[in-house]
Structure formats: C-alpha cells, structure tokens
Amino acid sequence: MKHTILVIIIFWLAWQTGLSQNQYETKIPNIRKVLIEKIPGTLLIEQSQNNVFKIETDKEPSEIVEDERTRGLKPVTSSYDNTGLGLSLVQSGSNVTISGPNQFDATGNYTIFLPPEVEVSVDLTNPFSGQLVEIRGLKNSLEVKTLSGDIKFSNITGPTVFHSISGNIEGSFSDLNQEAPSSIISISGLIDLAMPSNTKAEVKLMSVSGKIYSGFEIEKEKPNKNKDPRAGELAQISGIGQKTSGKINGGGTSLILQSISGNIYFRNK
Amino acid sequence: MKKRIIDYQKTDTMKCNNTQINALLTAYLDNALTPEESKMVEAHLNDCSDCLDELQEIRTLHLQIEHTPLIDPPTDAERRFRQMLEKQHKPQKQSITITVDFSWKKIAAAIIIFLAGAATVLLFQSKTDSDTSSIAHLENQVSQMRQVLMTALIKNDSPSDRLKAVQYAEQISGPSPEVTNILLETLNHDPSVNVRLAAANALHQFAVHQEVRTKLAQSLQQQSDPMLQIVLIKMLVQFHERSMVPTLQDFSHDEKTHEMVKKEAEEALTVLL
Amino acid sequence: MDWLSDEDIMLEVKQGNIDALSLLFKRHHKHLFNFFLQTGVEYHHSEDLTQQVFYRILKYKDSYREKAGFRKWMFTIARNIMRRHFETRKRHPEQELPAILLNISERQTIDSEEEERIKALYKALEKIPPQDRELISLSRFQGMKYEDIAEITGTTVGAIKVKMHRALKKLRDLYFEKADH
Structure with a gap:
C-alpha cells in the first residue's frame, strides 16, 4: 500500500518536473548478432544482466545535432536517430545494427551492455567513428575492426577477430575460448596480450619488422609433413616473415597474432 | 526569562566532585543513558544539589536552543536544487534497454545436433564397413567429415566460425580442388581481413600447384590490406612466381602503397627479375 | 506525504526515481543549511554546500544501503563536504560565525x-x-x-x-x- 502511494507520488513528481523520456525499453526478438558502427565517441562494451541490452550515453540531447529542415522527415538514405541517443538501431533478420550519424562528432561516451549469447561485431573503420573501443568482461564472440582507433579489452575469452590498421591492440583474456580460433592483427600498431599461464593454444606469432616477445614457452612444431600428395616427400618451405609458431601448454585452439611493423608482446599472467 | 538565567548563574557554584556522574547529566536529560546509568544518576541527584542545579541549567539551555529559529536558506535554494535535478535527468546517462529473446538458440542447437548426428552416422558407417578396410579409409572418412563441416561453416556469418572452417581445410588430407577453390574464394572475398589472411596461410601448402599460384598472384592484385599483400608476396617469391611482377611494379610505383609493402615488393622484384 | 519515511523515499531514489529526492530536499535542506552556518561556513557557501550534499546523494545513490538511516548518511556526507571546504579554502572554522546568525532583526x-x-x-x-x-x-x-x-x-x-x-x-x-x- 505504502509502495503504491509512493509510486503515485513519484509519477506525480515526474509529471510535475516535466521529466523527459530519456530511458525507455524496447523488445527485439531473435537477436543473434549485434553490429556496432560509426559510434560518435568512445565506446565501452560490457556484459549486461538478464538478457537485456542497454545503451548509455553522457551526451546531452541538445548536443545531438539536428538539422532544422529535416524536422518531421525521416532520412531515406542514411540512418537516423531512433533511440534518442544520437544512434540508430535497425533490425534485419537476427542482426541488429547500431550506428551513428555521418558527422564528425566524437564527443560522447557510449556504453553498450550486451547479453552473453550474442555475437558482437564492431566496425570503426568509418572515418566518422570514434578513436577508442574498450571491451570489458565479455564472454562473447568478438569481431573488432578499426583504422587508427585503439582496441582495449580486459577479461574477455574470445573467440576474437581483431584488426586495426594503426591502432594498438592491448588487453587481457580471462580464458581462451577453445571452440574457434582467435586472430589478432595490427598493421602498424603494437599487440600486447596477456593470457592465463595455463592457456592451451596453437600459436602463430608473426611480425614483419617488429619484435616478438613471449612469456610463454612455445614448443616448436616438428617440421610439417606436407599433406599435398603431389609434393610427395619434399619438405615444406616454412616461414613467411618473422614467424614463431608452436604449441603452448600442449596445444589447443589456434591463436594468431600478426603485425607488420608493430611489436608483439605475448604475456602470461 | 533573563532574570531566571541570572538567578541560576548566581546560585550555581557547580562544585560537585563526582565528575563521572556529572558528565552523564546531559545524556540523562536526553534519555540517552542505559537503565543502570540512569539509576546511578538519579541516586546521585537525590543528595547532590549542585548537580540538580546544573541539570536545571542544562534544561534551560536546551529550551533556549529549541526556541531559536533556524535561519531560512536563500529563497532560490529550491529552484537551484530543481535545476540540478533536471540536469541529472539529461546528461546523467541516457539509455535505452532492449530485452533479447533467445529463441534462435534453439535453431542453433538443432543445427549442432544435426551435424553431430551426421558425423556419428559417417563414423559409424566407416566403422561397420571398415572391419576389413584400412585405417587410411577411416582417415579418409574423417577428412570427408571435416570437408562437410568446412563447407557448412565457411558460409557462416561469424568470422570466428569462418576461421574455424579455414582451420579444418588445413587439416584435410589430400585436399580436393573443391577445398582449394573455397579457400581461394575466401581469400578474395571474405569481409574479414583476418579470415582472408588465414585462408592465405592455408593455401600455402597448395602453392606447389601452378594453377593455385596463378590464382594467388591474381589475388595479390586485388588485395588492399598491407598484411595480406606482404604475406602473398613472401609466399609467391618462394615459388619464384613471376606472374606477379606487374603487380609488384604497380605496388612500388603507387604512392598509396604501404611503406613496408613497397619495400617487400622491391626486394621481391630484385629476386624475380 | 509525511507518513513516508526518509528511508523509503531514498530507496525509491536509489531505484532511479530521482525526482523523489525533492521530497527529501524539502524536508532537510534547511537543517543542512543551518548545520553549515553553525559550524562556521559563510552564508553563500552554506547554500552551495547544501546543494552539494544533495548532488552527492544523487551521485552516490547506489551506495545507499537499505535500512541505513538517511539523516545519518546525509550528515556524514555534509560533514565530509564541510571539512573539505575548510581544507581547500584554508579558512579555519575557529573564525567567527557568519554574520547572518547575529543580524536577527534584519531577517525578522x-x-x-x-x-x-x-x-x-x-x-x-x-x-x-x-x-x-x-x-x-x-x-x-x-x-x-x-x-x-x-x-x-x-x-x-x-x-x-x-x-x-x-x-x-x-x-x-x-x-x-x-x-x-
């Protein structure tokens, strides 16, 4: 009873102060994959509770640019803000795409909370994208692409498919998912990766002109027997670039770390 | 009122020696003592007029304070508070929440069960009719299975799944032209650079075949990622694949080419020409 | 609305109905303001600090423990803010009390x-x-x-x-x- 009255009062208050509608819930059925692109600011991704998927921003509505002429019209060509947060959210099949506007505006901080089962794909290769993505505690399958933006992460498990042109890729795994391979590539940025010391994997580390450091004992592969019947008993010519490959802790899923000019730091923790 | 105060002041000498009890007088008036303490104080008050007087004085002061009105805050205090509250409404993390319905998991589970079923059937078949046949035959069956899984996974939307498919392809013994084609297709068209690179690495073992090398050289022409360009150049140089020379020349002349790729191409050219 | 305890309202605030905080502001801001004055904070600063206390309550609403006395929590925050105020302003609270406390006839x-x-x-x-x-x-x-x-x-x-x-x-x-x- 007390509670009911309180709720009524709260509503009355909310109405009184003209509380704006800046928190709302939507139900989207059958999400299998979440694609995130062109986020106008820094992006933080965290695990959510209860299959809920939530977006937060500190961006003020007034900061969200709006063209006076477009009032009442919906853009046909590009995405539009249907979340009230300066982002559009579009479902197509089992995929949901979250996308920002085509504007140079990277002033906001966005946090997206995702449930553990969805696949996550972050594409910040658009020049309108912000410069940093950070992923914390996600057990999801992750794909991240950036141009110059850094990719930071902590306590993830993968499988991961990370690619950056000049951004640094650094962070730690809490465990390495053995279901599928993980691949991390930076063209000119560094790769600094920490994994639990008991991680089992088949690693391939390669840097064309950078240096490779490893805290793990890598058991070198025995010379590979060529599986091509035509090659017969010919030994395979091994090695592309500065390459180290082999098993750690007896081997497991495939883990690829590659860079052209960046150093690779492969740490055990 | 004033008179009374002066009276107390005059009569009160406050010479009680029992400081321990005296210290409890204020708390006594505030009903903040334990029952034992209260009893002690009451017993003491019976024969200590000093403390009784002091108690009276304390009460007077308390009343005085009680009758002292609090100062009113500035009139706009509440307006300022409301403004603060309003601000909190806005920048303080706007958010949208979406509830996810996971019925797709059932579909995924069904696919896995189907694949697992197909695998056991294959294995079982190989077991029954391999009573007499060789282990090679069994291996062949496993390879066949990998190929089934690979062709299914390579179409998958998830890049990790496609990486897995490429990994299967690498493990297939006696790869078929079909597998090679799928890998080449992946190398040229997969949306993820990571998967394309894995495909390039997997194709390394098939590069002994001239037709594969020709395809790899063609692929080099259309790759835009510097990492892939370097890996392909290194691979093809090993096999002295001269069909890539024009592409390498393009790379070395094009200003947009990544510096390291240019270096790699120029080195390769000196070897190939 | 007096039958609602401070604690009930604060729990509601904690759950996100931040507008409910205005009920608590109405109830307690005068006391807070006077607390600051009586401990030696100048008039306008007392008003600022009062606002700060409520801002902090809002900011740390998640750390409010269920069943914890609201006024106790509020004054703990107020006391910390007050100490910080004296520290940063390098003003000693031993100094005289704000004049407003003595200029009674000006007010009423x-x-x-x-x-x-x-x-x-x-x-x-x-x-x-x-x-x-x-x-x-x-x-x-x-x-x-x-x-x-x-x-x-x-x-x-x-x-x-x-x-x-x-x-x-x-x-x-x-x-x-x-x-x-």
Whole structure:
C-alpha cells in the first residue's frame, strides 16, 4: 500500500518536473548478432544482466545535432536517430545494427551492455567513428575492426577477430575460448596480450619488422609433413616473415597474432 | 526569562566532585543513558544539589536552543536544487534497454545436433564397413567429415566460425580442388581481413600447384590490406612466381602503397627479375 | 506525504526515481543549511554546500544501503563536504560565525529581548571549539540521536555522552556569563 502511494507520488513528481523520456525499453526478438558502427565517441562494451541490452550515453540531447529542415522527415538514405541517443538501431533478420550519424562528432561516451549469447561485431573503420573501443568482461564472440582507433579489452575469452590498421591492440583474456580460433592483427600498431599461464593454444606469432616477445614457452612444431600428395616427400618451405609458431601448454585452439611493423608482446599472467 | 538565567548563574557554584556522574547529566536529560546509568544518576541527584542545579541549567539551555529559529536558506535554494535535478535527468546517462529473446538458440542447437548426428552416422558407417578396410579409409572418412563441416561453416556469418572452417581445410588430407577453390574464394572475398589472411596461410601448402599460384598472384592484385599483400608476396617469391611482377611494379610505383609493402615488393622484384 | 519515511523515499531514489529526492530536499535542506552556518561556513557557501550534499546523494545513490538511516548518511556526507571546504579554502572554522546568525532583526521582526538572547547564544557558540560546535549543532539544533552522532563522527556512544556534556558545559558557561553582562 505504502509502495503504491509512493509510486503515485513519484509519477506525480515526474509529471510535475516535466521529466523527459530519456530511458525507455524496447523488445527485439531473435537477436543473434549485434553490429556496432560509426559510434560518435568512445565506446565501452560490457556484459549486461538478464538478457537485456542497454545503451548509455553522457551526451546531452541538445548536443545531438539536428538539422532544422529535416524536422518531421525521416532520412531515406542514411540512418537516423531512433533511440534518442544520437544512434540508430535497425533490425534485419537476427542482426541488429547500431550506428551513428555521418558527422564528425566524437564527443560522447557510449556504453553498450550486451547479453552473453550474442555475437558482437564492431566496425570503426568509418572515418566518422570514434578513436577508442574498450571491451570489458565479455564472454562473447568478438569481431573488432578499426583504422587508427585503439582496441582495449580486459577479461574477455574470445573467440576474437581483431584488426586495426594503426591502432594498438592491448588487453587481457580471462580464458581462451577453445571452440574457434582467435586472430589478432595490427598493421602498424603494437599487440600486447596477456593470457592465463595455463592457456592451451596453437600459436602463430608473426611480425614483419617488429619484435616478438613471449612469456610463454612455445614448443616448436616438428617440421610439417606436407599433406599435398603431389609434393610427395619434399619438405615444406616454412616461414613467411618473422614467424614463431608452436604449441603452448600442449596445444589447443589456434591463436594468431600478426603485425607488420608493430611489436608483439605475448604475456602470461 | 533573563532574570531566571541570572538567578541560576548566581546560585550555581557547580562544585560537585563526582565528575563521572556529572558528565552523564546531559545524556540523562536526553534519555540517552542505559537503565543502570540512569539509576546511578538519579541516586546521585537525590543528595547532590549542585548537580540538580546544573541539570536545571542544562534544561534551560536546551529550551533556549529549541526556541531559536533556524535561519531560512536563500529563497532560490529550491529552484537551484530543481535545476540540478533536471540536469541529472539529461546528461546523467541516457539509455535505452532492449530485452533479447533467445529463441534462435534453439535453431542453433538443432543445427549442432544435426551435424553431430551426421558425423556419428559417417563414423559409424566407416566403422561397420571398415572391419576389413584400412585405417587410411577411416582417415579418409574423417577428412570427408571435416570437408562437410568446412563447407557448412565457411558460409557462416561469424568470422570466428569462418576461421574455424579455414582451420579444418588445413587439416584435410589430400585436399580436393573443391577445398582449394573455397579457400581461394575466401581469400578474395571474405569481409574479414583476418579470415582472408588465414585462408592465405592455408593455401600455402597448395602453392606447389601452378594453377593455385596463378590464382594467388591474381589475388595479390586485388588485395588492399598491407598484411595480406606482404604475406602473398613472401609466399609467391618462394615459388619464384613471376606472374606477379606487374603487380609488384604497380605496388612500388603507387604512392598509396604501404611503406613496408613497397619495400617487400622491391626486394621481391630484385629476386624475380 | 509525511507518513513516508526518509528511508523509503531514498530507496525509491536509489531505484532511479530521482525526482523523489525533492521530497527529501524539502524536508532537510534547511537543517543542512543551518548545520553549515553553525559550524562556521559563510552564508553563500552554506547554500552551495547544501546543494552539494544533495548532488552527492544523487551521485552516490547506489551506495545507499537499505535500512541505513538517511539523516545519518546525509550528515556524514555534509560533514565530509564541510571539512573539505575548510581544507581547500584554508579558512579555519575557529573564525567567527557568519554574520547572518547575529543580524536577527534584519531577517525578522523580533522583540529586542529575544534578539539579545539569540545573539548571546550564537556568540557563545562562536567561542567554543569547532568540534564542539559540530556536536551541539547535530544534537541540539538538528535533533540527531547520540547513536547517530557517534557513527557520523566515528566514535562510540559512550564517548559522545561525555563529549556532548563537556561541549554543552562550555556553551553554558559562556552563554550564562554573557547573559549576565
């Protein structure tokens, strides 16, 4: 009873102060994959509770640019803000795409909370994208692409498919998912990766002109027997670039770390 | 009122020696003592007029304070508070929440069960009719299975799944032209650079075949990622694949080419020409 | 709305209905404001600090523990803010109390005898050490219980009983002496 009255009062208050509608819930059925692109600011991704998927921003509505002429019209060509947060959210099949506007505006901080089962794909290769993505505690399958933006992460498990042109890729795994391979590539940025010391994997580390450091004992592969019947008993010519490959802790899923000019730091923790 | 105060002041000498009890007088008036303490104080008050007087004085002061009105805050205090509250409404993390319905998991589970079923059937078949046949035959069956899984996974939307498919392809013994084609297709068209690179690495073992090398050289022409360009150049140089020379020349002349790729191409050219 | 406890309202705020905080503001901001004045914070700063307390309550609403006394929590925050204020301004709370406390007739019509009395009270309060002012403000002016004050100031109830008595004794001695003049 007390509670009911309180709720009524709260509503009355909310109405009184003209509380704006800046928190709302939507139900989207059958999400299998979440694609995130062109986020106008820094992006933080965290695990959510209860299959809920939530977006937060500190961006003020007034900061969200709006063209006076477009009032009442919906853009046909590009995405539009249907979340009230300066982002559009579009479902197509089992995929949901979250996308920002085509504007140079990277002033906001966005946090997206995702449930553990969805696949996550972050594409910040658009020049309108912000410069940093950070992923914390996600057990999801992750794909991240950036141009110059850094990719930071902590306590993830993968499988991961990370690619950056000049951004640094650094962070730690809490465990390495053995279901599928993980691949991390930076063209000119560094790769600094920490994994639990008991991680089992088949690693391939390669840097064309950078240096490779490893805290793990890598058991070198025995010379590979060529599986091509035509090659017969010919030994395979091994090695592309500065390459180290082999098993750690007896081997497991495939883990690829590659860079052209960046150093690779492969740490055990 | 004033008179009374002066009276107390005059009569009160406050010479009680029992400081321990005296210290409890204020708390006594505030009903903040334990029952034992209260009893002690009451017993003491019976024969200590000093403390009784002091108690009276304390009460007077308390009343005085009680009758002292609090100062009113500035009139706009509440307006300022409301403004603060309003601000909190806005920048303080706007958010949208979406509830996810996971019925797709059932579909995924069904696919896995189907694949697992197909695998056991294959294995079982190989077991029954391999009573007499060789282990090679069994291996062949496993390879066949990998190929089934690979062709299914390579179409998958998830890049990790496609990486897995490429990994299967690498493990297939006696790869078929079909597998090679799928890998080449992946190398040229997969949306993820990571998967394309894995495909390039997997194709390394098939590069002994001239037709594969020709395809790899063609692929080099259309790759835009510097990492892939370097890996392909290194691979093809090993096999002295001269069909890539024009592409390498393009790379070395094009200003947009990544510096390291240019270096790699120029080195390769000196070897190939 | 008086039947709703501070704690009920605060829980509602914690759950995200931040507008409910205005109920608590209405109830307590005057007390907070006077607490700051009585501990030696100037008039306008007292108002600022009062706002700051509520801002902080909102910011840290998630750390509010269920069943924890709201007023106790509020004054703990207020006390921290007040200390910080003196630290950053390098102003000693021993200095005189804000003039507003003594300029009673400017604020309201009041008979002169009463005015004298209140002036005497604040002048006495001005002369006692800041820790004692704080205790007296919390206990006598804001009506906080000994247990709560003990928690706010991080000491035992036993110690508070004695400290309170001593603080009030200092005030009494000064006050009644003043009144005698």
